[in-house]
Amino acid sequence: MSRARRIVAVADTDSYVKWAAALVGALEGEWDASLLVLETPLVVSDAQLATALVGSGLPADRVTRVTWEQLVPTLRRMGADVVLLAGRGPLVRVLAREIADMAPRPVMVTGLPGISIPATRKAIAYRTQCDLFVLHSRRECRDFAALAREKRMPQRFGLASLPFARNGVVAGPRGTDLVFAAQAKVPAERADRLRVAEVLRRAALADPARRVVVKLRAAAGEQQTHAEQDSYPDLLATLGELPPNLVVSTASMAHALATAEGLVTVSSTAAIEAVGRGIPVIALDTFGVGPELINEVLADAGLLAGEADVVARRFRHPEPEWLDDNYFHDPAEDDWTVRAARLIDARAAGLLTPRAPLARRGGVLRDVWERKSVLGRQDRSIQGFVALAVGVPARAAVRWVRRFATVREPAIAWGAVTAGSGRLDEAAPRALGDRHEEGTR
Template structure:
């Protein structure tokens, strides 16, 4: 067997740090660099994200420190949002010798999206977590003319362990920043949690949050649930909030409720039943189409009555619960590293763009946020923000004129 290469991951936000650590935890000698960006995890979030992963080699670093820290890596896993992956891939591709560039998504990735592929064009291997994801991303890549390799890895949070002892009584709601998105819908969820707590005053309803107030998350939350709950007046004493790890929250759970969080898969893997809330419909914008046919979709009445579900056996094989023997990502990495060493795997060029170094500085500033302290980044941002506003305004007026003419 080809020996396992030195793999180093670079991640910044809570969900990507958790994913990278869990994916690489079983890999001998793997390392994780937590990159300082505007959305980087706090020390408390980092501790929760690493809990139970088994990954020991972890450090925080700035963008300027990356070339030195990545020197000698044979494969680099870019575990970050698309715009940051694009910037990091350019940096990693310039290392000598250049490592194999890996990337992936930290949770449910159905439906496949063009932007997820576009930002990761320069990566050599895209890691996905179900047969369905591999099939849909492969089809989309062909349709969009994007060359990419895909590999399968069991979703780290779905690795089947010993089922959690069914002594829990908590209804755990896994909050998401992006879904549902609107104020009224999120207020409806807040009211549902209150009703669920009032219906069973002897059992807790736990609002599971990804971070404490002021801590950054992968996605910005416009209407936080704690604020919405506070607007409803006095709350039932058995309605609590928690920022503990999902692993800990599930230990005392009777069941988990979410719209489309990957926590549903994590719970099901541990034998905790689930409700995927469909009160707002089933739609790609809600990231819940993957649950069609799962038997997990249910409405508000089922939440209040605590009628939790287990996944349909006919659904699980193609959706995150395939046989781990089908996982091929690490074998693919070994193969690509061997080809790179032999000079048989040329690096991929960055996607052609207009703007040269100024464009690079602009994209780096957007990806790193205030963590980018370079003069070039500051200048690009000062010029680029108003220029982008003009371009967007022009496009809006042009589209309006086209609609009127049509």
């Protein structure tokens, strides 16, 4: 009897660790799954790791922390057939380059851990060397495939049910909490985040008998996938005395939803997790709809509502016709494991052609700079320190030149605004969306 196919996930940040653990933890039968938590400046704490594993299906004894120097030797020792590169784009680019030199080279699979609409060029470009890109809805697969063709960046895409919505839409017992899913980057401006905090305070005051739970991604001092400038605990503290039924939680999302009447967010993937449990949602429309807010797919679901709806707890269920194309397709349509298995067979037959990295300027020095920038102190090589010494002032100079050019030609920066209409032209959404290659979590 042949051994099970061996898949090893490599992840570092909170959202990617949660996603990777749940994705591979659901594999049964012919797959042997493990997770390596890579030490980077943004790596999860022990508490975050424990929370991420809750309900994932992956036992804690299948999870190991590794340093950069230990990564490739560990993958060799484990005999990985497939490596799931679960990380931010810049990290995946560095990891793929390193793993591509392994002999034999494992099949490299990658993906995004949540809502990934709109598809962006950066998301594909960073993952060019990977053999398979996992997405979570038929719409995402269509949009990413179309963009890859448009940008002439060929890629294979595979469909997987979003792990956090794996059971489809299941009605369950409703709690009484209004759960707010906080995000680090959406909305981005302090004034907007303070406005959200005030809405939550008003919702708590409106019904003292029911809780408003601000569900955070990390406790103070812990890292997140995306840097957070203005945390909700800090913002709430500026509002004066708070009602006792307004509370903050760093427990798992599954724990928070277990007592939820409804969920409020701007665009977090927690909305999909809530829908999967039959819990209604409000996607706050205060800041509009657009790729920079990563909320277009929730708008299409009919989940948008305003601040007064949050205070009154007028939650929404998605339009039924939206479900099948967006995260709630029949799990029988999932094909990512079938595609990965075919790639393993192709590798064994010597037919898996290595994928070249995206061509860029800078050569070896740029490769070293990129590695140092994502690994920080974990990259202890002399080359890394040299690249840092050269790269930091060089990058600062480039940014200064670009800023100077923008100041000189303000019409270029604001030329997208149509005179008299107040609209952005069609090119603007793509430019804004490229700032969010990781989507929302």
